[in-house]
Amino acid sequence: MEKIRGFYIGRFQPYHYGHESVIKHIAEEVDEIVIGIGSAQLSHSPNNPFTAGERVLMVTHALEESVSLPFYVIPIEDIQRNALWVSHARSISPPFNEVYSSNPLVVRLFRESGTEVISPEMYERENYSGTEIRRRMLAGEDWQSLVPPVVAGVINETDGVRRLHDVSGSD
Ligand SMILES: Nc1ncnc2c1ncn2[C@@H]1O[C@H](COP(=O)(O)OP(=O)(O)OP(=O)(O)O)[C@@H](O)[C@H]1O
Numbered sequence: 001m002e003k004i005r006g007f008y009i010g011r012f013q014p015y016h017y018g019h020e021s022v023i024k025h026i027a028e029e030v031d032e033i034v035i036g037i038g039s040a041q042l043s044h045s046p047n048n049p050f051t052a053g054e055r056v057l058m059v060t061h062a063l064e065e066s067v068s069l070p071f072y073v074i075p076i077e078d079i080q081r082n083a084l085w086v087s088h089a090r091s092i093s094p095p096f097n098e099v100y101s102s103n104p105l106v107v108r109l110f111r112e113s114g115t116e117v118i119s120p121e122m123y124e125r126e127n128y129s130g131t132e133i134r135r136r137m138l139a140g141e142d143w144q145s146l147v148p149p150v151v152a153g154v155i156n157e158t159d160g161v162r163r164l165h166d167v168s169g170s171d
C-alpha cells in the first residue's frame, strides 16, 4: 500500500514545543513525516538568526526524541515567484500527499495545486512562538523552557543568543 507522507514547513527560528505539538498530531495520521526548513537561505538576522544547518540539527535531534516514525528534514530556499513555490518545494522534497500548515499563503498555494492541507490547532501561541522566544533571548528572560533541551543545546553550542544580540544591534 502507498505510504502516506505528511509535509510540515516552518522557518523554525527556533524549533519549539508548539511545533512539537503539531508534529505529534501529524505522527498520528501519517506513515512518514517530511519537515521543510523554510527560508533556508536566511540566517544572521533578528528574525532569522539560525542557519539552515543549525535548524536541521534542532529539528533532527528533537524528532529523534519525540517521534518513532521515519522522518526527513529538507532545507528549502525561498524563491521570487509564489506561483512556482509548490513545484519548487516538491522538486527537492521526498514525495508527500498531505500538507500541515497554518500559514495562510502556504495553505492557499498548496490548495490551489490540488494538495490536501490540514491546519492544526495552535498550542499556547502567546508563549510558544519563535517571535516570543527571540524576544526573551534578547531580554535575558527564560526561553529554554519553551524548547526541547536538545534544541537549547544546539543554540548554546553555537552561542546563538550572543549571535542574536550581535545581529540585533543590542548588547
Ligand atoms: N504554538 C504553536 N502551536 C501550533 N502551531 C504553531 C505554533 N507556533 C507555530 N506554529 C505553526 O508552525 C508552522 C511553522 O511556524 P514557524 O516556524 O514560523 O514558527 P513561529 O513560532 O510562528 O515563528 P515566528 O514567530 O518566528 O514567525 C506554522 O504553520 C505555524 O503556524
Ligand SMILES: NC(=O)c1ccc[n+]([C@@H]2O[C@H](COP(=O)(O)O)[C@@H](O)[C@H]2O)c1
Residues within 6 Å of the ligand: 009, 010, 011, 012, 037, 038, 039, 040, 077, 078, 079, 080, 081, 082, 085, 101, 102, 103, 105, 106, 109
Ligand atoms: N515564494 C516563496 O519562496 C514562498 C512561498 C510560500 C512560503 N514560503 C516559505 O515557507 C515557509 C513557511 O513557514 P512559516 O509558516 O513558518 O512562515 C517560510 O520559510 C516561507 O518563506 C516561501
